[in-house]
Amino acid sequence: DAGVTQSPTHLIKTRGQQVTLRCSPKSGHDTVSWYQQALGQGPQFIFQYYEEEERQRGNFPDRFSGHQFPNYSSELNVNALLLGDSALYLCASSFSRAYNEQFFGPGTRLTVL
Amino acid sequence: GQSLEQPSEVTAVEGAIVQINCTYQTSGFYGLSWYQQHDGGAPTFLSYNGLDGLEETGRFSSFLSRSDSYGYLLLQELQMKDSASYFCAVNRYGGATNKLIFGTGTLLAVQP
Numbered sequence: 034d035a036g037v038t039q040s041p042t043h044l045i046k047t048r049g050q051q052v053t054l055r056c057s058p059k060s061g062h063d064t065v066s067w068y069q070q071a072l073g074q075g076p077q078f079i080f081q082y083y084e085e086e087e088r089q090r091g092n093f094p095d096r097f098s099g100h101q102f103p104n105y106s107s108e109l110n111v112n113a114l115l116l117g118d119s120a121l122y123l124c125a126s127s128f129s130r131a132y133n134e135q136f137f138g139p140g141t142r143l144t145v146l
Numbered sequence: 147g148q149s150l151e152q153p154s155e156v157t158a159v160e161g162a163i164v165q166i167n168c169t170y171q172t173s174g175f176y177g178l179s180w181y182q183q184h185d186g187g188a189p190t191f192l193s194y195n196g197l198d199g200l201e202e203t204g205r206f207s208s209f210l211s212r213s214d215s216y217g218y219l220l221l222q223e224l225q226m227k228d229s230a231s232y233f234c235a236v237n238r239y240g241g242a243t244n245k246l247i248f249g250t251g252t253l254l255a256v257q258p
Contacts, residue, residue: 037188066245075233075248076189089245123188127244133177133194133237135246140188 035060037126037138045144046114054109054141058126064088065107066135067099068123076123082107083129111143119145148172150249152234157255158224166219166252168234176239178210178217179246184230193219194237221254229256 038057046052058065064083068076078091082101101107105126111118121142125135150170158164168178177196181189195201195210195217207220221228231251238245 064244068246068248073251075235075250076246078245078247081245091245125246129244133179133196133244134191135244137181137188137190 037124037136039122039124039138039141041141042139043142043144045146047146048114048116050114050145051110051112052114052143054111054122054124054143055106056109056124056126056138057106058124059136062126062128062136063105064127064129065101065105066125066127067107067109068125068137069093070121070123070140072120079109114145116145119143148236148247150234150236150247152232152249152252154250155253155255157257159257160224160226162224163220163222164224164254166221166232166234166254168217168219168249170215170217170234170236170249172236172238172247174238175212175215175236176244177237178208179235179237180206180208180219181233181235181248182230183233183251189233192232196237224256226256226258229254 066081067079070076080090085101096112121140123140124138127135152168180192183189193208210217235246235248
């Protein structure tokens, strides 16, 4: 079992650009959540996908959008990048009926210049 | 609103016991989780308390008191590899989602 995988590992973009981050959940998991972790802070919930729909959203602007595919993998898209979007983006997968544990991927380190 | 408070830093020596406290204020509380994160790594699940009381998993134990909106993580027989950030996180479950609200983390430094 490969666990949760994310790509790319690192990414450097400039302000105003757009970025797409990818996540493959742990085998058997059907739910994917995305988190943003700024340096020295705890992860902040962006949104969660289940059955290819956005089920819940945190306090993030519409520049942040996502998608879940039939194989449960997911993408996070961020448009019009700002310097403040520089962070570690974490994907977490879980099984919809097992609410107590989420498995995190290694993250994508995004740097916006 | 919602908030979680935990100490920013804790220092202890190898072999000792350390307790990391967490107080929370949130609606839709379902349970309290603890995650460990080494520098540059992914958060890894340590423990979950859905009911009041103590949960024990090896060297780690976690406690929850719903009436006090308080929990703690207890680490025993500390090892150097336990040096990491520890996050408490509220599980908010509703509408078929299980959302985690994280605290700001406690940086644990284990010294020889």
